[in-house]
Amino acid sequence: MAKTIKIALVGAGMFGGDVHLRAYSDLQRFGIAGQLARVGLDKWTRDFAEIRFELVAVATRSQASAQRAQAHFREITGHEPRAFFGDAPWDDILREIPDLDILAVATPDNLHTQPILAALAKGVHVITEKPMCLTINEADEIIEAAQTKGLVVSVDMHKRYDPDHLRVRDDVQKRIGAPLYGTAYLEEPLEVATGTFKWVESSDPFSYVGAHWTDLIYSYYRSKPVSLTAVGQKKRLIRDGILAYDSVQVRVDFENGLSMNFHNNWITPPEFEGPVNQGHEIVGADGKVESDQQYRGFRWWSKGDKSRTANNHFTREVARPDGTSAYVGYGVDSLTVGLAAICRIKFHGETRDAVASLYPTAEESRITVALINAAAQVRDLNFEYLQKGKGATVTAALRPGWNLRGRSKPRGGRRSRGVPADLRPADLG
Structure with a gap:
């Protein structure tokens, strides 16, 4: 019997x-075997060699975009996944494809939670783009559902x-x-905030891409954050009628x-020589x-063009003798590891804990x-205070359990009016 991941x-x-x-x-x-050595999992090359993978569905909000993705995949592979569309197309997928193995979620940031929870409820593993979700309550709900069902939720933290x-x-x-x-x-x-995404007013640059760096620093040291402060600026996008933050700076201890310190913006001029500007340093x-x-x-x-990098x-094409190209890079590696974990569970009897x-x-x-x-909460409070000519005095203390819902008090035993439960003004003097 063929081993297949849908x-x-x-x-x-x-x-x-x-x-x-x-x-x-x-x-x-071509299967997954050729990708395994890149992530140190080549010991399973023979085990995974016979596993087949099928993209059985693509889904977007509009019919036109779903059909474009469908046609693009057919052009590359000769195989045509089913096209779904609508406000919640994952519900149709999960109902009409009951033997689905993985739901890959690449929706806007604020629309991750619904498809993830819907997939887990149906017993389907998840590979999702970062950030997994935007609130701690949603994260807890996802974690509980994944643990209860014994399912993988792999987050694309490709850095x-x-x-x-x-x-x-x-x-x-x-x-x-x-x-x-x-x-x-x-x-x-700048194009990201003014053209590519329509949801920037409900997000900010740190929520969108800062997640990569916070995860990377955690992966280096496995040390938990204990506090943060944040400020943001609104000047450039307002000129285009977009009521969103241009930039956000967050300091995490x-x-x-x-x-x-994490610095993020989505207003870099189009003349910049690279797709993005990025880097980090640690003393x-x-x-x-x-x-x-x-x-x-x-x-x-070159003539008629500016300097480029x-x-x-991240990703690159590697030419094959037949004229096609393999697609490799660390952008693919972060998908490969989640797929490998799911293969171990489905075909080799591993548990969720064993592959974590x-x-x-x-x-x-x-x-x-x-x-x-x-x-997000600290940023908004500090923005308000700065607009009033006050200092950016708000910090967040991250309590054990990572909850933002409990009661806490700053020194002196008095809560500051208007400050959420686990947010407090910095102690001064």
Whole structure:
């Protein structure tokens, strides 16, 4: 009997329609065995060699976009997944394809929770884009459902798999000694906020891409955050009638003493030479590591064009003798690890707990969600205070259990009016 993993993709925009769709096209044609060595799982190459993968459905909000994704996959592979569309197309998929194995979620950030919970309720594993969700309550609901059902929720935290970051995690961070402070930045192009996404007013740059960096720092040290403060600015997008934050800066303090600043925007001018500007550095007691993910030493320019850079590590085409191209890179690696864990459960009798070390789990993502949830509240309060000519005095204390719902008091025993339960003004003087 053929061993088959059936996948449905919900969301075919900038990431779903590119990275997910192209990764699943290679899986459909050639399987997963060729990708395993990139993530250190090549011991299962023979075990997984006979597993077939089928993208059985693609779904988007509109019929036209669903059919475009369907046609694109057919053009690459010769196979045509079913097209679903509507406000909640995952419900139709889960009803009409009862033997589905994986729901891949690449919807807008604020629409992750519904399809994830719907899939888990039907006994379907999940691979989801970051952030897993936007509130701690949603994260807890997802975790409880996944644990109850024994299912994988693998979150695409692909910065973990950048080869430069793996070198930091496995080698350099040990050389530089106890971490003291650092900065991580990811600056998106203006087009993202003004054209690509229609939901920017319900999000912010830190929620959108800061999640990558908070997860990366956690993957380096496995140290929990204990507090944060955040500020944001609104100047550029307002000129286009978009009531959203241009940029957000968040400082997170960790149990191990590291104080990390996360800087994010989505207003980088189109003239910038790379797709995004990104990098990070950490100062330790015995040294420092710097990593520029935007400019890695590869640059070109030509007549009639400006200087350009490219990230050849994220995804790239590798030519095959038949004229087609393999699709590889750390953007695919972070999908591969979740797929491998699901294969171990379905075909080799492993439990969810037994494969948890293979991929970024929902439990780990709860930490990032807690930071996003708290930063959004702190950001808004500090923005309000700064607009009134006051200081940005609000911080969030992340209590044991990662809840933002309990009661807490600043020193002196008095709660500040208007400050949510686990948010407090910084102690001054």
